[in-house]
Amino acid sequence: MSTKDISSLIFLALLPPESLGEEIKELKQEFSDKYNSKRALRLPAHITLVPPFRLTENRSDELFMILEDFCGRFSEMEVSLKDFGAFPPRVIFIEVGNPEVLRPFRDQLFTSLENFLPVEQLKTGRSFRPHITLATRDLSRRDFYLAWEEFKDRSFDALFSVEGLTLFKHNGKIWDNITEFKFQNRER
Structure with a gap:
């Protein structure tokens, strides 16, 4: 097997600004401390806009060109974060408070990447509930219900600009x- 055939696991996401990221990291730390979910x-x-998928080295330049061109057609987006949600258990x-802003962008992104994504991901990847994960697979079922009881009525509000993918x-x-x-706002 040549080095060009070696594949890497990658995914694509939107990041909040560093200060908001630190605030969210404190919430993740709270889950770690209280519920052992690290x-x-x-x-x-x-x-997450595109969940993890495999990319071979020989296709990485092509992917980068497609993403550069794709992102060049968009300008920054305002994303709202509003309260908490769950995928039990x-x-x-x-929660993203304005998912309607992200859905068309993500749909167009999936279309641009259809030659890179596995068929299963193209079929199932169209359902999309944008969010920022605080606790995941290592949260026990018991602790999930305890934590959800604490967070389901708790409020969280933030608004930020996303400048790239x-x-x-x-x-x-x-x-x-x-x-x-980076989003470049060319020919939107």
Whole structure:
């Protein structure tokens, strides 16, 4: 097998500004401290647009050109975060308060990447509930219900501008933030 055939696991996400990311990290830390759910701390706060998929080295330049061109057609977006949501019995997250802003962008992104994404992901990936995960798979069922009781009526409000799309790559142990594709507002 040549080095060009080696594949990497990558995903695409939107990141809040650093100050808001730190505020969200404190919430993740609260889940870690109270409910022993540490997994979400492995990544910065983000809204996943394209879940992890494999990319071979020989296609990375092509992907980067497509993402650069794609993001160049958009201007920054205002994203609202509003309160908390859950995917019982393991995941608690911050809801995106204006998902209608992100859905068309994500749909167009999936269309642009259809030659890269696995068929299964193209079929199932169209359902989309944008969120920022606070606690995930390592949250026990028992602790999920205790935490959800605490968070379901708790409020959270934030508004921020997203200036680009971020590509993460798994290095075998953790996810590395590889690059950001800036929105350029060309021919929207």
